[in-house]
Each structure stands twice: as C-alpha cells, then as structure tokens.
Amino acid sequence: MSFSLPPHGALHHxxxxxFTTQAGAEIPDTTIAFQRWGEFxxxxxGDNNILLVEHALTGDSNAAEWWCEVIGPxxxxxxxxxxxxxxxxxGSCYGSTGPASEHPDGGRWGSRFPAISIRDxxxxxxxxxxxxxxGRVRAILGGxxxxxxxxEWTLMHPETVDYACVLAVSARASAWQIGIQTAQLSAxxxxxxxxxxxxxxxxxxxxxxxxxxxxxxxxxxxxxLEIDERFGTAFQAGENxxxxxxxxxxxxxxxSYLDYQGVKLVERFDAGSYVTLTETLNRHDVGRGRGGLNxxxxxSKVPTMIVGVDTDILYPYHQQEHLSRNLGxxxxxxxxxxxxxxxxxxxxxxxxxxxxxxxxxxxxQTPSPHDFASxxxxxxx
Amino acid sequence: MSFSLPPHGALHHxxxxxFTTQAGAEIPDTTIAFQRWGEFxxxxxGDNNILLVEHALTGDSNAAEWWCEVIGPxxxxxxxxxxxxxxxxxGSCYGSTGPASEHPDGGRWGSRFPAISIRDxxxxxxxxxxxxxxGRVRAILGGxxxxxxxxEWTLMHPETVDYACVLAVSARASAWQIGIQTAQLSAxxxxxxxxxxxxxxxxxxxxxxxxxxxxxxxxxxxxxLEIDERFGTAFQAGENxxxxxxxxxxxxxxxSYLDYQGVKLVERFDAGSYVTLTETLNRHDVGRGRGGLNxxxxxSKVPTMIVGVDTDILYPYHQQEHLSRNLGxxxxxxxxxxxxxxxxxxxxxxxxxxxxxxxxxxxxQTPSPHDFASxxxxxxx
Numbered sequence: 123m124s125f126s127l128p129p130h131g132a133l134h135h136x137x138x139x140x141f142t143t144q145a146g147a148e149i150p151d152t153t154i155a156f157q158r159w160g161e162f163x164x165x166x167x168g169d170n171n172i173l174l175v176e177h178a179l180t181g182d183s184n185a186a187e188w189w190c191e192v193i194g195p196x197x198x199x200x201x202x203x204x205x206x207x208x209x210x211x212x213g214s215c216y217g218s219t220g221p222a223s224e225h226p227d228g229g230r231w232g233s234r235f236p237a238i239s240i241r242d243x244x245x246x247x248x249x250x251x252x253x254x255x256x257g258r259v260r261a262i263l264g265g266x267x268x269x270x271x272x273x274e275w276t277l278m279h280p281e282t283v284d285y286a287c288v289l290a291v292s293a294r295a296s297a298w299q300i301g302i303q304t305a306q307l308s309a310x311x312x313x314x315x316x317x318x319x320x321x322x323x324x325x326x327x328x329x330x331x332x333x334x335x336x337x338x339x340x341x342x343x344x345x346x347l348e349i350d351e352r353f354g355t356a357f358q359a360g361e362n363x364x365x366x367x368x369x370x371x372x373x374x375x376x377x378s379y380l381d382y383q384g385v386k387l388v389e390r391f392d393a394g395s396y397v398t399l400t401e402t403l404n405r406h407d408v409g410r411g412r413g414g415l416n417x418x419x420x421x422s423k424v425p426t427m428i429v430g431v432d433t434d435i436l437y438p439y440h441q442q443e444h445l446s447r448n449l450g451x452x453x454x455x456x457x458x459x460x461x462x463x464x465x466x467x468x469x470x471x472x473x474x475x476x477x478x479x480x481x482x483x484x485x486x487q488t489p490s491p492h493d494f495a496s497x498x499x500x501x502x503x
Numbered sequence: 504m505s506f507s508l509p510p511h512g513a514l515h516h517x518x519x520x521x522f523t524t525q526a527g528a529e530i531p532d533t534t535i536a537f538q539r540w541g542e543f544x545x546x547x548x549g550d551n552n553i554l555l556v557e558h559a560l561t562g563d564s565n566a567a568e569w570w571c572e573v574i575g576p577x578x579x580x581x582x583x584x585x586x587x588x589x590x591x592x593x594g595s596c597y598g599s600t601g602p603a604s605e606h607p608d609g610g611r612w613g614s615r616f617p618a619i620s621i622r623d624x625x626x627x628x629x630x631x632x633x634x635x636x637x638g639r640v641r642a643i644l645g646g647x648x649x650x651x652x653x654x655e656w657t658l659m660h661p662e663t664v665d666y667a668c669v670l671a672v673s674a675r676a677s678a679w680q681i682g683i684q685t686a687q688l689s690a691x692x693x694x695x696x697x698x699x700x701x702x703x704x705x706x707x708x709x710x711x712x713x714x715x716x717x718x719x720x721x722x723x724x725x726x727x728l729e730i731d732e733r734f735g736t737a738f739q740a741g742e743n744x745x746x747x748x749x750x751x752x753x754x755x756x757x758x759s760y761l762d763y764q765g766v767k768l769v770e771r772f773d774a775g776s777y778v779t780l781t782e783t784l785n786r787h788d789v790g791r792g793r794g795g796l797n798x799x800x801x802x803s804k805v806p807t808m809i810v811g812v813d814t815d816i817l818y819p820y821h822q823q824e825h826l827s828r829n830l831g832x833x834x835x836x837x838x839x840x841x842x843x844x845x846x847x848x849x850x851x852x853x854x855x856x857x858x859x860x861x862x863x864x865x866x867x868q869t870p871s872p873h874d875f876a877s878x879x880x881x882x883x884x
Binding site: 143145146147233236237239294295296297298300301302304305308309311312313314330334337338340341346347349350352353354355363364365366367368370374375376377380397398401404405407410435438440 | 524526527528614617618620675676677678679681682683685686689690692693694695711715718719721722727728730731733734735736744745746747748749751755756757758761778779782785786788791816819821
C-alpha cells in the first residue's frame with residue numbers, strides 16, 4: 123500500500139463521508155482538516171512514529187504554533203524523531219465540518235448541525251486515520267477538551283493507541299463545569315443576534331454574546347492568583363471606575379483585560395462552533411454506557427500519563443488524582459505547579475518540556491500491550 | 504436621654520436625611536430599615552449589649568431568619584443576653600433606599616441612583632446608629648458583603664465597635680472577583696429589558712438577565728465538590744440532555760437546579776439593587792486612600808476575629824489568611840471545613856455555632872481598647 127501525508131505544516135482536508143452521531147443525527151459529506159510536522163517513519167498499520175495531538179476548545183490543527191514550546195526540532199515532541207499530527211475537531215471552525223460550514227442543501231449548517239459528543243469527535247478522527255491508511259499511532263496527547271478526546275480514544279480504540287498523555291481534564295464533566303459552561307451557552311443564546319443559531323446570513327452575529335461567554339470562560343482558564351497578581355484593583359489607564367455613577371466605559375484593568383479576551387475570540391471564532399464544542403464538554407462522561415466511571419477507567423489498557431495543574435479552577439487537580447487512582451494502566455502522573463491555573467499546560471513551557479520529555483522517555487521504557495499481544499485479541503472490549 | 508428600640512422582630516424605617524456618597528452624589532431623604540431581637544441593656548453611648556449583624560449581597564435585615572441557626576434564645580448569638588440589630592444595606596430593596604425606591608422627583612430612582620461603595624453603606628449605617636442615639640456597639644459580625652462592611656466599620660469608626668467578626672471576605676476585591684461579578688453585571692445590563700436601569704415603569708423587567716447573573720453567582724457561592732456530589736452528570740427527571748440536537752428544555756440536573764436558583768432570586772430581588780450592590784463589591788478595597796492595603800489593616804485597633812471556608816471559590820481561604828496576618832488587632836482566626844464553599848458560613852450550623860460561641864467568649868476574655876482608653880483619644884485616626 124502506498125502511504126503519504128501532506129507537506130510539512132500544510133492544512134489538508136479529508137472527506138470522511140456521511141457521519142452519524144452517537145445520538146443518531148447525520149452529517150453528510152463530513153470533512154476533517156489536519157496538519158502534520160516531521161517525517162513519517164514505520165508501518166502505517168503498526169509500529170510507527172505518529173504523535174497525535176488534540177487541541178482544546180477554541181484551538182485548531184496548528185499545534186506547532188499553539189504548542190510551539192514543546193513541538194519542533196529538538197523539542198520535547200521532537201519533529202526530527204516524531205511525526206506530529208493534529209486534526210481540527212468535528213464541530214470546530216478551522217477546516218473541519220461545523221455549524222459555520224456550507225450545508226449540502228444550501229446555506230450554512232447553523233441550527234441544523236447536531237449536538238455532538240467527545241466520542242463523536244473521536245469517531246470522526248478515527249475515520250480520518252482510516253481514510254489516511256493509519257491503523258495505529260505511537261501516542262495521543264491533549265489537554266482540556268483535547269484531554270477528553272485523548273481519554274475517549276484510549277477507551278474507544280485502544281488497539282489504535284500505543285500510549286496516551288491526558289492533561290488538565292477529568293473523567294467526566296463535573297456539575298460545576300456543566301453549570302459554568304451553561305452560563306456561557308446562555309450568554310450566546312440570549313443574544314438577540316443568535317437567531318437560534320441561524321445568524322450566518324444576517325448582517326450581525328452574536329458577537330456580544332460570544333464575547334460575554336469568553337469573559338466567563340477566561341476566568342476558569344486562569345488562576346485567580348495569577349489574575350490578581352497582574353491586575354488587582356488597578357484602574358484601566360485613563361479610566362476611573364469609582365465615579366459617582368456606574369459607567370461601563372470606566373473600568374478596572376481586569377475588566378478591560380477580559381473585554382479584550384472577548385473581542386479577540388470574536389475575531390477568530392464562530393459562535394455556533396463555540397456552542398457546539400461547549401456542548402461536547404457538558405456531555406463528556408467516560409462512564410456513560412460503560413457501567414460507570416470507575417469501571418470504564420479500570421478497563422483502560424493503554425499506558426496513560428495523567429497531568430494536572432495545582433491551581434486549575436475548571437478541572438481541579440483532584441479530578442486528575444481521580445483519573446490516576448482509577449485508570450487501568452497508569453503510566454505516570456505529573457503536577458504543574460503554577461499560579462496560572464488551567465492554561466498552565468499551554469504556557470508553563472519549562473515544566474511542560476520536562477513533563478513531555480518524561481512522557482516520551484516512559485513510552486520508550488515501558489512495554490505497550492501491542493508489544494506482546496498484537497494478535498491475541500487483547501483489545502476485544 | 505430617653506432610648507428605645509422598635510418592637511422585637513419588627514421592621515422599622517428611619518430617615519437619615521440627605522446622604523452624600525464618597526464619590527459626591529446625593530441621595531436626598533435616605534431611609535435605612537432595620538430589625539432587632541433581644542432586650543437592649545446598658546448605655547446607648549457606651550458599654551451595651553448590641554450585636555450588629557451585617558447581611559450578604561441579597562440578604563435583608565431579617566437576620567433571625569437567614570441566620571436562624573445562630574441567632575435566638577440560647578443560641579450562639581443568644582438573644583436572652585444580646586440585643587441583635589440588623590439593618591438593610593443602602594442600595595438594597597428590603598426597606599432601605601435603593602434603585603427601586605421612589606425618587607423625590609417622581610418615579611423610581613433607577614439609573615439616577617448613584618454608584619455606591621461599601622464605605623457608603625457603612626456611613627449610612629453609622630447615621631442610622633446616630634439617629635437612634637447608639638454611640639457604640641458590643642460587636643459587629645458579618646460574612647461576604649456583610650464581612651466587607653464589618654471590616655470597613657473597624658477602620659472607619661473604631662470608636663463605635665468593641666469587637667468584630669469578619670467572615671468569608673477579603674481586604675479588597677480580587678481581580679478574579681471583579682471579573683466574575685462584572686460577568687453578572689453584564690448578564691443584566693445586556694438584557695433588552697434593562698433599559699439602562701430605568702425599567703420600573705415597563706411591563707417587563709430584566710428578569711432573564713438577573714436570573715443569568717444569579718446562575719453565575721451561585722457557582723461561586725457553592726463549592727464545586729458539593730455541587731458535583733449532589734448532581735454530577737445526572738439528568739433532570741424526565742429530560743434527556745443527550746439528544747441529537749441541542750435543546751435548552753432537555754437539561755442536566757445541575758442546569759435545572761441553577762435555573763431554579765435564578766427564578767427564585769427574580770421573585771424576591773430587584774435587578775437594579777443587584778447591580779448597585781455588586782458594584783459595591785467591585786469597589787471594595789480597605790487600602791484605598793489609606794496608604795495601601797497592609798498599612799490600612801495594620802492600623803486596625805478593633806479586636807477582630809477572621810473566619811474563612813476551606814473550599815470558598817469566591818473568597819478563597821488565602822484571603823482570610825492575608826487578613827489575619829496583617830490586621831493590627833487579630834482576636835482569633837477560624838476555618839470552616841466544608842464542601843459547601845462560600846455559603847458555609849450560612850449553612851454549616853454546627854461549625855458556625857462553635858465559632859460564634861468562641862467569638863463571644865473571646866470578647867468576654869479579651870480587653871477592648873475601650874476598656875482602658877475610653878477618653879484618651881486612642882481612636883483619633
């Protein structure tokens with residue numbers, strides 16, 4: 123079989139045909155976009171050097187950019203050694219099919235786009251690997267929503283994954299997460315410009331709602347210590363938030379900072395995708411349909427490293443402790459110490475370098491079930 | 504001087520005249536409402552048995568109800584011994600002047616109501632005590648916004664306060680608090696029925712916005728462990744949140760719970776007051792105009808007990824540690840251990856009983872500056 127991947131770094135689109143979600147909706151002519159860095163080596167169907175990286179909620183397939191500290195020649199995920207592949211998740215707006223995509227019957231998908239789950243995203247990504255002729259990957263790594271996908275990969279398709287590294291996520295959505303994520307959904311769906319999700323042909327989209335959602339979300343991505351150390355109760359330059367009457371144009375510095383975070387996201391992200399992907403996080407639960415959380419985790423056969431952040435508000439560290447205690451094949455556990463909170467796995471470059479080098483070293487020292495059970499049916503689950 | 508208080512438990516309204524805020528706005532004919540329980544004993548201007556209790560953001564003067572576990576005959580704040588007084592804060596909607604009150608020029612105050620601060624609330628409460636002929640109180644106690652007022656009392660009018668008990672609050676708003684509180688303000692002010700705060704003569708007020716604000720707020724009042732233990736990823740009875748398309752009527756149990764919290768608040772609270780009082784929390788900073796936070800705290804002369812909750816998301820425990828380390832006259836520190844988070848000071852009855860009994864005992868064992876410096880000018884600050 124001839125095997126080839128698109129040029130280093132280029133965005134490539136692959137059709138995976140008609141996709142049926144777990145809940146029974148259909149997405150005809152589904153596309154998954156991806157990029158890769160580093161030369162492929164090995165057997166596409168067996169031992170090879172592919173590291174599949176999974177992006178977070180508003181991320182994209184350009185992992186070499188958003189994870190530039192750890193992906194590249196000589197870096198922890200060394201592209202001189204490994205072939206790093208990153209797909210854009212189903213439902214997103216960076217090349218894969220989502221609410222903002224053209225619908226086969228005309229117009230954009232909008233409200234016609236189904237509610238999908240983390241498992242649907244993994245199923246779509248598996249179809250992409252099938253379409254590319256890739257039967258196994260050396261490791262899957264991801265944080266946050268990317269960590270949820272990585273975890274589901276190890277349970278849905280353990281035969282495809284030699285090792286996994288799951289960062290800053292939990293075995294299922296917590297009620298608090300569902301609550302704060304629903305507050306974000308509400309900020310968007312209450313926007314008069316949302317139009318039930320069918321705003322694509324309107325002069326104005328739900329920009330204000332998306333910005334409001336992002337301001338809430340950002341407060342869960344960053345540690346309260348870090349935000350307070352940066353801004354405290356300082357005023358935004360040239361503004362006075364202590365006037366005799368309330369005035370939204372007179373702000374504390376942190377208000378201005380959050381406004382900026384909102385505006386930045388509106389410039390680069392689609393509100394429909396934000397709703398769709400946030401919904402996947404609300405639905406995240408590896409125990410569902412598998413006899414419960416701990417039974418599902420105990421059944422895991424893929425050697426998996428778990429990483430958490432000590433100040434994570436969104437996915438508190440006890441959730442990673444829970445994963446570590448219950449996973450059937452724990453490779454290692456690591457904790458990032460940082461005031462930054464959840465985003466530490468993206469910004470604490472020095473610590474992440476050490477953690478991912480340790481992960482790679484462990485994969486080289488630790489046998490994968492594939493090494494001694496490749497044809498024994500060990501993965502019949 | 505003849506001294507009398509209104510009947511036990513009855514809501515009483517007192518005019519404190521024209522009130523000028525620190526930022527220079529005027530509120531003519533300001534009213535402060537209050538209630539009291541237990542017989543007054545002692546000297547209104549000196550040693551007496553008044554315990555002044557300060558309510559939280561959406562609380563009211565009915566402390567014997569919302570803090571029923573600790574206020575009453577034989578309870579920690581024993582109304583057989585103490586005369587418990589609780590006022591409704593300036594800007595609220597339970598009897599004191601706020602945005603929903605009648606304006607002297609007609610209509611409701613609405614957007615004409617100024618932006619006020621915690622210090623304004625304390626100044627108004629001081630004018631109430633002056634109007635009643637009360638020159639000193641035995642102790643002031645309060646949590647959350649009530650804790651912020653208590654703390655300001657000890658710095659603005661130490662000559663009026665023998666002892667203080669400050670629960671679940673910080674020396675100033677943190678940037679994270681300002682951020683999450685601003686998200687709540689935004690949920691209300693983005694509501695098309697807000698009308699810039701002048702919705703009182705409209706058929707519909709910003710109920711949806713206020714409910715959305717409360718849903719966000721509630722996630723900061725409750726610990727994520729407690730919410731998750733109660734709801735996890737359970738579905739609301741009769742609803743299925745995993746359908747093929749997103750449907751806000753098909754909810755997880757936690758979504759229904761938060762919806763209920765929102766609706767309950769809308770039934771009992773005014774959106775304008777919610778905005779006004781939230782603004783006071785954004786402006787909270789005991790260091791402002793006093794040479795900075797730690798200098799202000801070090802100057803404190805009132806023996807003060809600090810209480811925090813180990814799982815408080817809104818006012819994390821390190822903020823109470825900061826208060827304890829820096830206050831000039833720390834009486835004691837106590838920690839509530841609870842999965843409940845911030846609201847623990849309202850709901851952990853057994854622990855609060857012990858803590859407040861300890862506080863009362865300490866006030867009886869520890870000299871107050873008043874005991875040896877009543878006329879020395881020790882309080883000229």
